[in-house]
Amino acid sequence: MSNNPYIKFTSQKVAMPYLVFALILFVGQILFGLIMGLQYIIGDFLFPLIPFNIARMVHTNLLIVWLLFGFMGAAYYLIPEEADRELHSPKLAMILFWIFATAGVLTILGYLFVPYAGLAQMTGNDLLPTMGREFLEQPLITKVGIVVVCLGFLYNVGMTVLKGRKTAINVVMMTGLIGLAVMFLFSFYNPDNLTRDKFYWWYVVHLWVEGVWELIMAAMLAYVLIKITGVDREVIEKWLYVIVAMALISGILGTGHHYFWIGAPTVWLWVGSIFSTLEPLPFFAMVLFAFNMINRRRREHPNKAAALWAMGTTVTAFLGAGVWGFLHTLAPVNYYTHGTQLTAAHGHLAFYGAYALIVMTLISYAMPKLRGLGEAADNKAQVLEMWGFWLMTISMVFITLFLSAAGVVQIWLQRMPEDGAALSFMATQDQLMIFYWFRLAAGVVFLVGLVCYLLSFRQRGRAALTTGVVAGHA
Amino acid sequence: MSETFTKGMARNIYYGGSLFFVLVFLALTYHTERTVPERTNSHLLTESVVRGKLVWEENNCIGCHSLLGEGAYFAPELGNVFVRRGGEEGFKFFLPAWMKAQPTNIPGRRQMPQFNLTDAQLDDLAEFLKWTSKINTNNWPPNKEG
Ligand code: HEM
Ligand code: HEM
Ligand SMILES: [Fe+2]
Numbered sequence: 001m002s003n004n005p006y007i008k009f010t011s012q013k014v015a016m017p018y019l020v021f022a023l024i025l026f027v028g029q030i031l032f033g034l035i036m037g038l039q040y041i042i043g044d045f046l047f048p049l050i051p052f053n054i055a056r057m058v059h060t061n062l063l064i065v066w067l068l069f070g071f072m073g074a075a076y077y078l079i080p081e082e083a084d085r086e087l088h089s090p091k092l093a094m095i096l097f098w099i100f101a102t103a104g105v106l107t108i109l110g111y112l113f114v115p116y117a118g119l120a121q122m123t124g125n126d127l128l129p130t131m132g133r134e135f136l137e138q139p140l141i142t143k144v145g146i147v148v149v150c151l152g153f154l155y156n157v158g159m160t161v162l163k164g165r166k167t168a169i170n171v172v173m174m175t176g177l178i179g180l181a182v183m184f185l186f187s188f189y190n191p192d193n194l195t196r197d198k199f200y201w202w203y204v205v206h207l208w209v210e211g212v213w214e215l216i217m218a219a220m221l222a223y224v225l226i227k228i229t230g231v232d233r234e235v236i237e238k239w240l241y242v243i244v245a246m247a248l249i250s251g252i253l254g255t256g257h258h259y260f261w262i263g264a265p266t267v268w269l270w271v272g273s274i275f276s277t278l279e280p281l282p283f284f285a286m287v288l289f290a291f292n293m294i295n296r297r298r299r300e301h302p303n304k305a306a307a308l309w310a311m312g313t314t315v316t317a318f319l320g321a322g323v324w325g326f327l328h329t330l331a332p333v334n335y336y337t338h339g340t341q342l343t344a345a346h347g348h349l350a351f352y353g354a355y356a357l358i359v360m361t362l363i364s365y366a367m368p369k370l371r372g373l374g375e376a377a378d379n380k381a382q383v384l385e386m387w388g389f390w391l392m393t394i395s396m397v398f399i400t401l402f403l404s405a406a407g408v409v410q411i412w413l414q415r416m417p418e419d420g421a422a423l424s425f426m427a428t429q430d431q432l433m434i435f436y437w438f439r440l441a442a443g444v445v446f447l448v449g450l451v452c453y454l455l456s457f458r459q460r461g462r463a464a465l466t467t468g469v470v471a472g473h474a
Numbered sequence: 475m476s477e478t479f480t481k482g483m484a485r486n487i488y489y490g491g492s493l494f495f496v497l498v499f500l501a502l503t504y505h506t507e508r509t510v511p512e513r514t515n516s517h518l519l520t521e522s523v524v525r526g527k528l529v530w531e532e533n534n535c536i537g538c539h540s541l542l543g544e545g546a547y548f549a550p551e552l553g554n555v556f557v558r559r560g561g562e563e564g565f566k567f568f569l570p571a572w573m574k575a576q577p578t579n580i581p582g583r584r585q586m587p588q589f590n591l592t593d594a595q596l597d598d599l600a601e602f603l604k605w606t607s608k609i610n611t612n613n614w615p616p617n618k619e620g
Contacts, residue, residue: 040548043584048577051587052548053537117589120532132531134545168485192524194606195514198544199506234481241484248492252499261614262542265509269612271502335614339543339551415616422619425550426584 006369009080011087016370017097018073019363023454025066025104026356030447032059037440041433050112057111057137063351064135065104068146070359071180071216072100072153075173077366078223079157082173083164088156096152103145107138129190133201136187143187150181168237169226172244173219179212195263206255209350210279210321214247217317217358221286224310224365230298239289243282250278257329261338269331276329280322283354286314303376305385306365312393313357320349324400336415341432342407349400357393360453367457374462381459388453395445402442406435513610526602529595538586540620542611548584551620556607558618565604570596 007013036055039045046055080087087093110119116132123139125131130140138146154177161170186203222240226233256272290311301307324346328337337343364385368377376382414428423431510516530536535552536545542553560568573596577585591599 036548039584043582044579047585048587051538051585053534053546056537056546056548057534116534117532125532126528129528129531132534132536134536137534137537168481192527193510193514193516193519194527194541195510195609196507197527198542199503199510238479238481238484241481241488245484245488245491248488249495252492252495253502255499256502258544259506261611262544263510263514263609263611264506265513266612267502267505336616338614339540339545339547341547344547414619417617419617419619422617424619429584 004369004372006372006374009086011090011093012077012080013370014087014090014093014097015073015077015366017094018069018076019359019367019370021097021101022066022069022073022359023363025062025069027450027454028108029059029062029066030443030450032056032062034440034443034447037436037443040436041440054111054116058108060135061111061137062108063356067355067359069100070355070362071177074216074220074359074362074366075153075157075177077362077370078220079160079170079173080164082167082170082223083160085160085164088159088163092152092156096149096156099145100149103142103149107142110139111137128188130188133190133197135205136201143184146184147181150184154178154181167233168240169219169223172215172222172240176212176215176219179215180208183207183212198262199259199264202255202258206258207252209354210251210254211248213355214251214282215244217313217354218243218247218282218286220358220362221290221310221313224306224361225290225293227365228301228303228306228310229293229296230301231293231296236293239285239293243285243289246278246282246285250275250281254279257331257334260331260334273329273331277326279329280318280326283314283318283322287318290314301375303365303368303382305377305382305389306361308386308389309357309361309364312389313353313361316349316353316357316393316396318353319397320346320351320353320400324349324404336411337407340407340410340415341403341435342411345400345403345407348403349396352392352396360389372462373459377456377459381456384452385456388449388451388456391449391452392446393449395442395449398442399439399446402435402439406432406439409435515605515608518605518608520601520605522598522601523605525595526598526600526605529591529599530602533589533591541606542609543614549586551615552603552606553609553611554607554615554618554620556604558620566597566600569600569603573599 004010004013032055035046035050036052036059039047039052039055076087076093114122119139120126120131123141125140128140130143131137136143157177158174161174183204186200189200191197191200218240222236225231226236252275253271254276256268257276259268259272291314294307294311328334328342328346368374377385409432410428413423413431414425415422417423530541535541538546538549540547540551540553543551556565559565559572570593573589573591576588579585
């Protein structure tokens with residue numbers, strides 16, 4: 001394919017379209033986030049053209065799909081290198097890319113241009129009802145498409161690992177990806193009993209973000225850390241196993257923090273509270289991991305931005321998932337916070353810190369090499385990239401703080417008082433407008449950060465000999 | 475990390491620990507399955523309730539509302555709307571009237587779309603929300619405002 005000297009195996013190049021497309025969808029996600037941010041304040045904004053529920057579906061589904069593209073791109077990049085051989089079939093990877101991209105775009109267009117009930121009729125939802133559940137709104141055919149793409153993908157990277165070197169990073173990454181596909185199968189199971197429906201719905205959602213996705217995140221982090229620090233593989237892989245052990249030991253039973261109020265038995269009040277209290281541990285371990293490895297680095301890698309993303313993802317994930325997660329995870333607390341703006345605050349910082357940032361960490365490391373720019377982008381591009389990091393991350397922290405403030409006031413007015421004294425939901429929302437304005441402003445700054453970040457990809461030629469950058473920063 | 479704690483030991487904890495907790499999780503799932511029929515009054519889960527759940531799903535109500543605290547936070551909780559809006563006597567009248575009055579078109583106010591549901595669909599939806607309100611949720615929500 002090419003004579004790019006910066007990548008070890010030509011087939012790693014298939015990662016490129018996946019990573020680029022991921023970022024395109026990310027832009028779409030943010031635009032719909034801003035639309036909703038405005039609808040929270042001006043209730044009839046864009047109504048009935050884009051009702052809130054449609055905007056929300058586009059926002060969250062784009063998020064999930066761009067992260068899936070990111071994970072797949074990451075796998076196509078790092079698995080051949082770790083396995084020390086070419087990808088089993090680059091052609092299959094490209095075919096699957098086009099299938100997934102087309103299906104994704106068509107689904108989003110369907111959401112936007114066909115009334116949802118009509119989409120359900122058109123796609124045969126009555127035969128096997130799976131639609132209309134949060135995050136799993138996709139028509140049956142899209143869900144089947146996702147499974148097909150995942151199977152082809154797992155076959156492709158799986159064969160690569162089987163025929164090649166089986167490093168701990170590859171094993172953990174594969175386990176995470178297989179787990180992702182297996183847990184998604186529960187999206188086809190939609191019992192008539194709402195409690196059972198919700199119970200297995202969390203098998204997908206919780207066991208993704210607080211289970212198998214953590215394996216993917218940890219493997220990607222370990223890979224980038226090996227590359228940019230040159231620390232001994234034995235040390236890195238030991239950390240990796242400790243982190244993923246903590247993740248699953250706490251996260252599997254931690255699912256119980258969603259089983260407090262949906263009709264499941266009371267044993268979950270204890271199991272969910274106790275085990276989910278342990279869930280911040282793997283995130284904390286990732287912070288220690290990244291900072292320790294970078295402090296103990298054996299080489300000065302010219303990609304300073306990649307190191308910033310790597311440290312940034314662990315800290316932000318610890319704040320969003322660990323701290324904000326713990327804040328509302330004990331049953332007596334969750335009794336009041338459940339389903340308030342506090343939940344939205346946590347969802348944002350956790351998803352952004354852990355999964356958006358880990359994908360951008362890998363992009364930061366891999367993209368200059370994939371593009372043939374060198375070991376790293378030039379200094380100017382890196383500075384812009386780091387501006388993007390800080391603007392997005394700081395504004396997301398502020399979004400989280402404003403939503404948390406809104407959540408606390410909401411709980412105070414609507415949840416804590418007795419019947420009769422409590423304010424209604426809608427009346428409470430009116431009291432929260434100031435926070436929603438601030439959230440929207442922070443969202444606009446987030447968009448500015450995203451634009452900075454995207455502009456950092458404008459560099460075309462190769463970087464001037466990168467040792468110069470090293471000397472300047474070391 | 476210390477030298478005496480090896481990568482092999484870490485790997486074994488990962489595999490052993492995960493397997494153990496998967497098994498505990500499956501056991502608790504079994505326990506849940508055993509208790510859910512009573513906690514949700516599954517003998518009252520009629521055909522109409524099942525159809526009502528499908529109406530709920532196919533109109534993506536969860537995209538604005540929460541149901542038992544899960545979903546979106548743009549519009550009121552509906553797990554207990556049966557209790558809040560009329561109960562046994564009133565809810566059957568409240569819901570169709572409400573649905574038919576949407577959107578309010580009050581400028582600046584959050585708007586709920588017109589879904590053009592049939593009377594039969596409205597009836598099923600009401601049955602679904604009524605059944606949902608009787609699930610044993612460990613006393614959540616704290617008050618009727620949801
Ligand atoms: C990166 C990891 C995580 C992500 C991406 C994440 C994301 C989310 C999201 C999106 C929701 C809302 C789900 C819904 O729509 O109903 C949620 C709920 C919740 N999360 Fe997390 N979370 C993560 C980790 C954690 C951790 C580590 C904890 C506990 C220490 C935690 C505790 C909770 C709790 C208690 C809820 C339920 C909130 C409620 O009752 O409304 N999360 N999480
Ligand atoms: C400009 C920035 C953004 C704005 C203004 C925004 C706004 C919103 C709004 C209004 C909702 C719906 C809340 C509701 O149901 O009432 C939402 C949901 C959500 N957004 Fe964003 N968003 C932004 C960026 C992001 C980013 C960067 C991520 C993740 C990387 C993200 C992840 C989510 C998730 C996971 C949910 C579902 C939350 C839950 O169910 O608890 N958003 N967003
Ligand atoms: Fe969870």
